[in-house]
Amino acid sequence: MLKGFKDFIMRGNVVDLAVGIVIGAAFTAVVTAFTNAFLKPLIQLLGGGSGATAGTWDVNGVKFDYASFVNALITFLLTAAVLYFLVVYPLNRLAERRKRGEEPPPEAPSEEVKLLTEIRDALVRQQVAPGAVNDILGRHQQDPPR
Template sequence: MLKGFKDFIMRGNVVDLAVGVVIGAAFTSVVTALTTSFLKPLIQLIAGGSGVNPGTWQPREGVIFDYAGFLNAVITFLLTAAVVYFLVVFPLNKLAERRKRGEEPPPAAPSEEVKLLTEIRDALVRQQVAPGAVDDILGRHREPPR
């Protein structure tokens, strides 16, 4: 069950969707800050409503261009994007790259028995021993066919 969940999470589509949602939410705050910090006061100035002194383009006390709020939203967005990139996207890209290259842990070393049998086989091949002689060397006795 956990392997299936891991495979589901490691799919590119799921990770891309999650990153897109997080970055989209962070960018929404930047757009909202831009609107409330600059566009709303600008519209108040252009419309000549209660936010502008009559006959001048100087804003009244009620109109404030909140550039600090906008800068705060931009910095928050950049920090969020950096954290998502370095903690999610970068490690998963490295993992996918390793999988593409086929890097897997090296196979376990063969046991001593396997090494010994391999040496015996190689020695027999070098000596070109007759097929039945192998059983004699190893102490095996074949039963004759009936």
């Protein structure tokens, strides 16, 4: 049971997935920090100046923080764009290259090969002695030279 678990964990796909999740989480943290440090203040400046009410709407004493939503939207779009252009797109191109380099499937066997295969299979089913196959096919073994 432990050997099966070890084989599962050591498969390339599982390790790649784990690395991808860790890198994705770290990258998301970087993008979030960037948008919080630079873009959110810019959105707040464009949306009404500075102070506690910047980037918010106030309706009957209830604040709607639209700057945080726009910030989260920008974070999502930046993360998705980087993952697409640095991970998905290159892997799709790699898959296309591999597909172009594939060998064509083997041709179907000729009628003669099919017939000989059927004869062989019929002889095996009848459990014919190995030397009898050569006799049936007209092959004669020669004595080894002395």
